Amino acid sequence: MAEKKSYNIAVLGGDGTGPEVVREGVKVLQAAAAKHNFTLNLTDFDFGGDRYLRTGEVLPANASSELRKFNAIFLGAIGHPDVKPGILEKGILLRLRFELDQYINLRPVKLYPGVETPIKGKGPEDIDFVVVRENTQDAYAGMGGVLHEGTPQEVATQTAVYTRFGVDRCLKYAFDYTRKRNRRKQLTLCGKTNVLTYLYGLWERAFHEMGDKDYPDIKREYAHVDATTMWFVKNPEWFDVIVTGNMFGDIITDLGAMIQGGMGIAAGGNINPDPGGVSMFEPIGGSAPKYTGKNVINPLAAIAAGQMMLETLGEDKAAADIEQAIATVTGTKLKSLAAGKMGYSTTEVGDLVAQLVADAK
Ligand code: IPM
Numbered sequence: 001m002a003e004k005k006s007y008n009i010a011v012l013g014g015d016g017t018g019p020e021v022v023r024e025g026v027k028v029l030q031a032a033a034a035k036h037n038f039t040l041n042l043t044d045f046d047f048g049g050d051r052y053l054r055t056g057e058v059l060p061a062n063a064s065s066e067l068r069k070f071n072a073i074f075l076g077a078i079g080h081p082d083v084k085p086g087i088l089e090k091g092i093l094l095r096l097r098f099e100l101d102q103y104i105n106l107r108p109v110k111l112y113p114g115v116e117t118p119i120k121g122k123g124p125e126d127i128d129f130v131v132v133r134e135n136t137q138d139a140y141a142g143m144g145g146v147l148h149e150g151t152p153q154e155v156a157t158q159t160a161v162y163t164r165f166g167v168d169r170c171l172k173y174a175f176d177y178t179r180k181r182n183r184r185k186q187l188t189l190c191g192k193t194n195v196l197t198y199l200y201g202l203w204e205r206a207f208h209e210m211g212d213k214d215y216p217d218i219k220r221e222y223a224h225v226d227a228t229t230m231w232f233v234k235n236p237e238w239f240d241v242i243v244t245g246n247m248f249g250d251i252i253t254d255l256g257a258m259i260q261g262g263m264g265i266a267a268g269g270n271i272n273p274d275p276g277g278v279s280m281f282e283p284i285g286g287s288a289p290k291y292t293g294k295n296v297i298n299p300l301a302a303i304a305a306g307q308m309m310l311e312t313l314g315e316d317k318a319a320a321d322i323e324q325a326i327a328t329v330t331g332t333k334l335k336s337l338a339a340g341k342m343g344y345s346t347t348e349v350g351d352l353v354a355q356l357v358a359d360a361k
Pocket residue numbers: 089090093094250284
C-alpha cells in the first residue's frame with residue numbers, strides 16, 4: 001500500500017478574527033484529511049500585531065527561511081487597530097509574498113448558491129471567474145522615495161516596475177490555469193494600454209507572443225481596468241480567467257469579492273508555482289477587529305482558502321468535497337453571509353462544513 005501522504009502546514013492566525021476563522025478552516029481541513037487519507041501536521045506561528053506590540057519586532061529575521069520548510073502556509077488576517085497602517089501589512093504580508101516569491105495572487109470570484117449578490121438579475125451561473133493577479137512587482141515593488149518631506153517642495157515617487165521575466169511567468173501561470181480550468185478557455189488581460197503605454201504595452205506584447213506560440217487553444221481578450229470594473233457589474237458572465245498587474249488586481253478583486261457576496265466568502269492564494277515553492281492561503285477580508293472573540297464572524301472565506309490550499313497541494317478530491325460542502329451550507333443553511341447574521345455562530349458554520357465533508361461520498 002502507498003504510504004500515507006503527509007503535509008507540514010504553517011498556521012499564521014494573525015490578528016483580530018484571524019485566529020477564529022483559521023480554527024474553523026483547520027477543523028474542515030482535518031475532516032478532509034481524515035476522509036481522504038492524508039495527514040496535516042500543523043505548526044502555529046504568532047506573527048501579527050500583538051506580537052509586534054509585545055516585542056517591537058514585526059517578523060523575525062529568519063521567518064521566511066523557517067516558513068520555507070513547510071509545504072504551505074495557512075494565514076488568517078494581518079492588521080491591528082493599535083498599529084499604524086502599513087507596518088504590519090508591509091512588514092508581514094508583503095514581505096512574505098516577496099521573500100517567498102509568491103508571484104501569483106489567485107482570487108476566484110464565485111457566487112455560491114443561496115448567496116445574495118448586489119448585482120440585480122445575476123446568479124451563480126453568471127458570476128464565476130478567476131483573477132490571476134501578479135503579486136511581486138508593480139507599485140508594490142517599493143521603488144521610490146520622498147524628497148523634502150513635509151515641506152511645500154515635497155516630491156514623492158512610487159514607481160510601478162515590471163520586468164519581462166515577471167510578466168512572462170505570471171502570464172504562463174494564467175494561460176496554464178485557463179487551460180486546466182477548462183471552462184470557456186478564455187483569458188482576458190486587464191490593463192491600461194491607453195495611458196500606461198510602457199507598462200501595459202509590455203504586458204500586451206508578452207500576452208500575444210505567448211498566446212500565439214504556446215496557447216492556440218486559449219481565446220485571448222483584452223479590457224482596460226476601468227472598463228473591467230464596469231463589466232464586473234454589468235456583465236460578469238463575460239469573464240472566465242482575468243490576468244492583471246498587482247495594483248489593478250488589488251482593486252478589482254475587492255469589487256469581485258463584493259459581487260460574490262462579500263468578504264465573508266472571498267479567499268485567495270499567494271502562490272509560488274515553481275518546484276519547491278511555498279504558497280500562502282488567506283481569506284482576503286482582513287482582521288475585522290470589532291468582531292474579535294464574539295464567535296460571529298463568517299469563517300467560509302478561510303475555509304475556502306483551505307480548499308485552495310489542498311488544490312495546490314494536489315489533493316483535488318478533498319478540495320472538491322470542501323467546495324461542495326460550502327455550496328451546500330450557503331445554499332441550504334446560512335441566512336446571510338454577514339457577521340452576526342448567518343443564523344449560526346462561527347464555530348457552528350465550521351461544524352456544518354466539516355460534517356458535510358466527513359459525510360461526502
Ligand atoms: C490584499 C490587501 C493587501 C494588498 C494589503 C493589506 C497590503 O489589500 O491582499 O489585497 O494590497 O495586497
